Amino acid sequence: MEQEEQSEICSRLGNMKVAKQGKYLGLPMVITRIKDQIFGFIREKYQKTISSWSNKMLSQARKEVLLKAITIEMPTYAMSCFKLPVKLCREIDALMANFWWGEESGKRKIHWCSWKRMTTDKNMGGLSFKELQGFNKALLGKQIWRLLTCPKLLMSKVMRTKYYPNESPLSCKVKGNPSWIWQSLMGTMEEVKRGARKKIRNGKNTGIWEDAWI
Template identity: 50%
Template sequence: MFFSKNVSQQKKEEVSQSLGTIQVATQVKYLGLPMVITRSKEQVFGYMNDSIRNRMNSSKNKLLSQGGKEVLLKAISMVMPVYTMSGNKLSNKLCKEVTSMFANYWWGEAEGKNKMHWCSWWKLAKEKRVGGLGFKDLQNFNKVLLAKQVWRLISKPNLLVSKVLKAKHFYRDSIFKCKIPKNVS
């Protein structure tokens, strides 16, 4: 269980003892996501940058061909943030940083400096049938995943999650008319 920082230590212990085996939780992760999301999403989701950077900078990945880099970017690095993005709107800054890492990895580096980018990432992110390589635009992909959640709330209003979110965020109006605070997912 979580307690507000305004709850005294004595009250925390009383509640914990009365509930039995339930433990007080601290800032931990559950299914790879932080259990408490603070106001600074860059700080909370910064682990994504580190995780993606570690995957791409592995010594095994330095010698990959362009085809191998494409597979790595699509299969690993672009799939890693999907779970996070399906329930949270990532900041534009974070999406741009991750996209920049993808582009720098794609074009490579020599002697510690990034090589020249021969075309923009946005051209590479186009579908293959129109001349791109089919990489995902993270900002648009994030919006699509969140829209899928909204559709689920609308089409299945009897689900527990739909009822809880409606009661908390848009109990008076529709989901399209409610004003969402900046610190919610």
């Protein structure tokens, strides 16, 4: 928005101020280029939680329950809206791996297995821990599915008006200077396309050569 428009809207709404930074419902309101710092609160929350567990004598089974039931759920809300930086995901993986293998006399114990191996299914030799980057993509993919299947939601109407007024979200492209949430959603589009199928119905909105239809 132009500065004049911002000032006019703020004055009409009772001398409100333009938000430069801050949080709303626990999420950052403004996403800048320095995303590692913006989403750093997730890493700090992990560190605080895991450090409170580290002083307790916990069996491997209890550690598994804590990591799966609590730590994986902590960033779920943020990952449903934004793509987290790869560096941040790796740092969180490292925190969980260090907690799993533990420490002795203030030194980390040897990691006898890579964390990537531990995120595989149990029937493949892993422990079924969530792989954060893949989990992030899955949650964002669910949001695209909501845009497709629930077009009357307020979120769907806003996104359609701004980013794809005359086409499907599956066929639109990232243009101009979109918000980070839209860039995050578009980053999972290929995965959604591979699994989505379109019902023909009356056929008016189906491209016979372009769409994957039933």
